[in-house]
Amino acid sequence: MGRLILRVKATKLDIAGHRRVVREEALAAEEPLEIRLGHEPFTVSMRTPGDDFDLVAGFLVSEGIIYEPDELISLRFCAGEDENGQQTFNVVEAQLRPDVVLPSLAAQRNVTTTSACGICGTASIDAVRKSSHYAITAPVDQPLVKAEVLASLPGILREQQKLFEKTGGVHAAGLFAPDGELLILREDVGRHNAVDKVVGAAFRERQLPLANTILQVSGRASFELVQKAAMAGVPLLAAVSAPSSLSVELARESGVTLVGFSRGDTLNVYTHGGRIGD
Structure with missing residues (x-):
């Protein structure tokens, strides 16, 4: 799994005190994650490494591709190496049940989505108005x-x-x-x-x-x-x-x-x- 935190040098400017202080800062990691459906690339998302299988499963639910646990057969990291030959854990392959039908949106999702936007790859606002497989059952007139x-x-x-x-x-x-x-x-x-x-x-x-x-x-x-x-x-x-x-x-x-x-x-x-x- 990739690192969650990266440490970098930063210069803090103390304007009131007229000082510059160089110190080490901890930054949250941001790396690309390629999601594959079977062996086919589906999308690339920028994320913080960690809980990647949860991320992929949740993304597929949010996209309306799967809704039953049995539709997701397996999740695994695929080969991916950095310049030093180390495994990056930045490619996840989701194996879906053969009868899962991919929406036409899948063909339009092969773009990078940033950490700021989760639907940047969709073609139109109408395309993201999906119908959930799960009805919201909590009554609207009773306190939850x-x-x-x-x-x-x-x-x-x-x-x-x-x-x-x-x-x-x-x-x-x-x-x-x-x-x-x-x-x-x-x-x-x-x-x-x-x-x-x-x-x-x-x-x-x-x-x-x-x-x-x-x-x-x-x-x-x-x-x-x-x-x-x-x-x-x-x-x-x-x-x-x-x-x-x-x-x-x-x-x-x-x-x-x-x-x-x-x-x-x-x-x-x-x-x-x-x-x-x-």
């Missing part, structure tokens, strides 16, 4: 989580972010039970990768659909994160920053409760607020 519990989740997530503690440069996604118990946490330079890793971990443990759970993310609530939540059957997505207009629209259409600006004692509820109790 208490407001004070929901407001506490960003703090719990932050306390468990070991990679962020060392680098300050990664996003996190955490899957929580309604009582605030942290079930799964993953970190990555890409917020969409962190969510895929959470979904993939649950998928590989045969826990999908993720009914009666809360997905808390450390960044903003983008369209792609709402889509990934809906594809996994998550009824409530909360973010510490703002949602986009399109993410609110998708959350309303797909039945996801969307919360933004979850900070301290306040939060904004944009859709299906009946799932949040007093």
